[in-house]
Amino acid sequence: MKAALMSLGSVSSQWTSQAMRKYFDSVDDIDVRSVEVHLEGGKLEVLYQGKPLPPFECIYAKGSFRYAQTLRSVTTALYKTTYMPIKPATFTLGHDKLLTHLVLQLDNIPMPNTYIASSTTAAKKILDTINYPIIFKLPSGTGGKGVMYAESFAAASSLLDTLMTLRQPFIIQEYIETSGEDIRVIVAGEKVIASMKRKAVVGEKRANYHSGGAGIPHTPDSYTQKICLQAAKAIGADICAIDVLESIKGPLVIEVNLSPGLQLITKTTGIDVADRIARYLFERTKSIREAGAKKETGEIMKQINIEKKAGEQQIVTNLDFRGERILLPKLATDMTQFSSKDEFVLKVSKGKLVIEKV
Ligand SMILES: Nc1ncnc2c1ncn2[C@@H]1O[C@H](COP(=O)(O)OP(=O)(O)O)[C@@H](O)[C@H]1O
Ligand SMILES: [Mg+2]
DSSP states (O other): EEEEEEEEEOOOHHHHHHHHHTTEEEEEEEEEEGEEEEEEEEEEEETTTEOOOOOSEEEEEOOOGHHHHHHHHHHHTTTTTSEEEEESHHHHHTTOOHHHHHHHHHHOOOOEEEEOOOOOOHHHHHHHOOOEEEHHHHTTOOOTTTTTESHHHHHHHHHHHHHTTTTTHHHHHHHHOOOTTEEEEEETTTTTEEEEEEETTOOOOOOGGGTTTTTEEEOHHHHHHHHHHHHHHHBBBSSSEEEEEEEEEEEEEEEEESSSSOOHHHHHHOOOOOHHHHHHHHHHHHHHHHHHHHHHHHHHHHHSEEETTTTTTEEEEEOOTTEEEEEOOOOHHEEEEEETTSOOEEEETTTTEEEEEO
């Protein structure tokens, strides 16, 4: 089976494509920056480096929020014929924290109280009533950048004015006290394949690796794991990372990451996470192909009713007319073992046709 990894070529992506090579017959590395999608003449075509993208059985497409539109378009064009672990709309949802929270909310996934306001007056009203400290977040921030902490109304009010002046969309969220810790859980299909706790450096509120957070081995309880699997399903990603805050109210999901870094979690857990992802991709592609083949045979058998009669088999079927010509079912070629090199005699009369090899 042929597979491809469509990504920005980070170290984590390189690890994943190397691991995929252990399972698939071939793995192409596709740089998402050289991908184009053309909508022309009623067709949706994917080009790579200016040429049509060849077919693959599996494409693992991922990248940063900057490429969400391209990734969504590529997946829309290919996901019906290719196994792709992240659904088309998921790229837009998962790269926007506001949309992520809206989707998770619909599936009753627990999360911190989150507020959206589009005018300064409305936002100030929220700041008047909310308990402090609070968090402001830019919807498309990553790596802890875009997460702002406000200890009081005074701090929040000046942050709000700045965000409004910069015309920067934001969400307001209750601050969950966890002593600067969050839980990072990697999901592949129906399983949690690795997890760890991240602890923020002293004086920092954000536990991200890029903000200096350190990894500690940690396996969340089965309820938290169940919430993570539900969150992945709700967002439409077979493979992703879920960030969770363990609060006194229970686990609260704060983020779904469609392109998680693998370095810290691999080092912390000692688990070859890239290998687990690759194995999942392979198993899933294989089972989809097998299910597809079974369905195809099943459908052919349903359409074509084969009856055995002394020495010959009868195929009861509709005929496929291409204009004024008749196209026979493939089964007829298989059973007769006719070849294009053979010569034939057609015995034709009204309502009857017999084809015999000479
Ligand atoms: N509501 C919150 N309460 C407390 N800490 C938070 C909250 N939201 C985020 N954080 C901290 O900030 C970090 C980054 O937030 P997150 O929403 O995961 O954004 P990203 O990782 O994309 O920057 C989290 O890992 C956590 O340590
Ligand atoms: Mg995060």
